[in-house]
Amino acid sequence: MGILDDVVINAKSAAEAVGKKAGQLVDVSKLRISAAEINSEITKRYQALGQYVYEDLRDKISEDTEAAGKVTELDELTAQYTAVMKELNDKQNRTVCPSCGKRCSSGDAFCSVCGTKLGE
Ligand SMILES: [Zn+2]
Known part of the structure; x- marks a missing residue:
């Protein structure tokens, strides 16, 4: 269902x-x-x-002008969100684990949740 x-x-x-x-x-x-x-x-x-x-x-609706416009808007908002979160994390000396998304301290060598190597 x-x-x-x-x-x-x-x-x-x-x-x-x-x-x-x-x-x-x-x-x-x-x-x-x-x-x-x-x-x-x-x-x-x-x-x-x-x-x-x-x-x-996502790929199939690119020929529908209205839907494609909405996809573009969503992509732009996602990019803005990523940029704002990066700035926020930088100001708070935080970094986001690329593997699990956990906010870690910038000085951490590894993610405390999943163990991924940080800072690269
Ligand atoms: Zn992680």
Whole structure:
């Protein structure tokens, strides 16, 4: 089953749960929390789907002008993020392990998590 199917099933379960309480006093705040949680999950899954599509179709969508533009924007933002993180790490005397992504001290010879040699 796909990730969107899970959301549909959860929404169905939530609807059934609400149905069982018909005739009873419904706790509005619980419903609001439930709605917020489901909405948050939908947002997360849209993000996951977008990342999946981006990674899977990156080369194939280059002929679609609008999609290609969005890929370019994302690549530029990623480059900006990398540059900002490098500047931040430099200011804090940190270096990022190229293997596992752990932020290590600039003076460390090896990554404390995975043991990769640092500083090259
Ligand atoms: Zn590491």
